[in-house]
Amino acid sequence: MSDSISELTTQIQTFVDARDWRKFHNAKDLSVAISAEAGELMQHFVWQQEEQIERRLEAHREEIASEIADVAILLFEFADNLGYNLGDVMQAKIAHNDIRYPVDKSRGNNLKYSEL
Amino acid sequence: MSDSISELTTQIQTFVDARDWRKFHNAKDLSVAISAEAGELMQHFVWQQEEQIERRLEAHREEIASEIADVAILLFEFADNLGYNLGDVMQAKIAHNDIRYPVDKSRGNNLKYSEL
Amino acid sequence: MSDSISELTTQIQTFVDARDWRKFHNAKDLSVAISAEAGELMQHFVWQQEEQIERRLEAHREEIASEIADVAILLFEFADNLGYNLGDVMQAKIAHNDIRYPVDKSRGNNLKYSEL
Amino acid sequence: MSDSISELTTQIQTFVDARDWRKFHNAKDLSVAISAEAGELMQHFVWQQEEQIERRLEAHREEIASEIADVAILLFEFADNLGYNLGDVMQAKIAHNDIRYPVDKSRGNNLKYSEL
Numbered sequence: 267m268s269d270s271i272s273e274l275t276t277q278i279q280t281f282v283d284a285r286d287w288r289k290f291h292n293a294k295d296l297s298v299a300i301s302a303e304a305g306e307l308m309q310h311f312v313w314q315q316e317e318q319i320e321r322r323l324e325a326h327r328e329e330i331a332s333e334i335a336d337v338a339i340l341l342f343e344f345a346d347n348l349g350y351n352l353g354d355v356m357q358a359k360i361a362h363n364d365i366r367y368p369v370d371k372s373r374g375n376n377l378k379y380s381e382l
Numbered sequence: 383m384s385d386s387i388s389e390l391t392t393q394i395q396t397f398v399d400a401r402d403w404r405k406f407h408n409a410k411d412l413s414v415a416i417s418a419e420a421g422e423l424m425q426h427f428v429w430q431q432e433e434q435i436e437r438r439l440e441a442h443r444e445e446i447a448s449e450i451a452d453v454a455i456l457l458f459e460f461a462d463n464l465g466y467n468l469g470d471v472m473q474a475k476i477a478h479n480d481i482r483y484p485v486d487k488s489r490g491n492n493l494k495y496s497e498l
Numbered sequence: 499m500s501d502s503i504s505e506l507t508t509q510i511q512t513f514v515d516a517r518d519w520r521k522f523h524n525a526k527d528l529s530v531a532i533s534a535e536a537g538e539l540m541q542h543f544v545w546q547q548e549e550q551i552e553r554r555l556e557a558h559r560e561e562i563a564s565e566i567a568d569v570a571i572l573l574f575e576f577a578d579n580l581g582y583n584l585g586d587v588m589q590a591k592i593a594h595n596d597i598r599y600p601v602d603k604s605r606g607n608n609l610k611y612s613e614l
Numbered sequence: 615m616s617d618s619i620s621e622l623t624t625q626i627q628t629f630v631d632a633r634d635w636r637k638f639h640n641a642k643d644l645s646v647a648i649s650a651e652a653g654e655l656m657q658h659f660v661w662q663q664e665e666q667i668e669r670r671l672e673a674h675r676e677e678i679a680s681e682i683a684d685v686a687i688l689l690f691e692f693a694d695n696l697g698y699n700l701g702d703v704m705q706a707k708i709a710h711n712d713i714r715y716p717v718d719k720s721r722g723n724n725l726k727y728s729e730l
Contacts, residue, residue, distance in 0.1 A: 350450065356454050359452065563696075
């Protein structure tokens with residue numbers, strides 16, 4: 267089932283272990299790979315003006331999905347390698363953001379919590 | 383349940399909508415934010431030598447979890463906004479990588495599929 | 499004289515050598531540091547709307563200068579370490595772009611050379 | 615003369631103005647482009663082990679030079695657009711680092727100034 271973070275993570279680790287790649291996937295190199303893939307995802311939007319973005323998203327639908335998957339796959343593996351439960355870590359951060367960005371102060375503006 | 387991508391995504395979109403932030407979260411700005419957060423995650427490992435990384439991971443365990451969560455939260459929202467099912471997209475990419483990186487050719491080396 | 503790439507590069511290498519840092523500054527770690535610093539520079543503009551950017555530039559004038567300097571200092575060192583003459587490499591690229599982006603086809607649009 | 619930051623900057627701005635691209639080159643989009651190009655530069659070293667880097671540098675000498683040039687060209691333009699003198703800004707930062715990283719405390723270690 268592809269909605270389960272833990273099952274996807276198991277698939278990813280099975281892929282990695284079948285290739286004996288764990289030795290390459292130390293925390294530093296994983297963080298570098300995640301940043302590089304996030305850069306590739308962003309490449310699709312460099313210099314794009316607002317009115318061009320919709321067309322871009324349609325014309326490059328497959329590549330963009332593929333870049334998002336690249337970042338996500340590495341991120342799931344990274345969290346697992348470090349012994350985090352990704353879903354728990356995300357929920358903790360959402361809860362934290364809920365406090366840092368109170369609805370009444372944040373509504374409709376893009377100020378950082380430190381500027382609220 | 384924090385293991386479900388779709389339930390976490392619903393939590394994230396509820397958070398965003400409560401603040402009326404969808405208007406800021408266009409595809410370009412989301413890709414930029416994802417890349418910036420991935421850069422923050424990588425910052426923890428800049429200049430770190432192999433033997434320093436373990437200590438770093440322990441000393442900054444909370445911040446690193448928080449950076450991973452930041453990337454993941456934005457990525458889940460991004461995929462959802464573009465109408466992708468993140469889990470499906472990930473599974474398709476894992477299957478694609480399985481073909482691009484045959485176990486017998488990839489085992490124990492870090493060559494790109496184009497170099498195999 | 500601070501307008502000379504070679505003199506600034508000498509200053510940077512003198513700084514690095516005085517601290518015996520060349521052993522840390524291998525090509526991979528330098529490229530990672532450059533990307534991380536470029537990410538910090540970009541952080542200033544994440545989520546910023548067009549009409550907010552001017553104010554941002556004024557309010558954070560010193561930090562932004564400092565981030566630009568960080569990227570430039572690492573880039574000058576990187577080019578020098580790899581045995582490139584940065585100025586020559588830049589001029590060669592400008593000349594190359596001049597051909598890839600003919601004025602009559604590129605004027606006023608932001609298409610990539612591959613789309614012209 | 616390609617050793618002069620100001621002369622290279624003039625060449626870059628002449629290139630940009632001939633194409634009427636200044637309207638696309640706002641501070642945010644420039645910072646995004648710089649980060650994306652720095653990511654491309656880093657791509658050359660993702661997953662590379664220490665013993666592979668030398669070979670990589672030789673085999674991809676032209677592309678790496680080209681990526682360095684891309685980052686530098688955008689950075690020179692960015693500094694100029696914001697009214698900074700890049701050389702001055704770099705010298706000021708080198709001087710600042712000289713204080714933050716005293717030779718006797720920094721020699722041979724890679725600690726951040728905040729950890730010294």
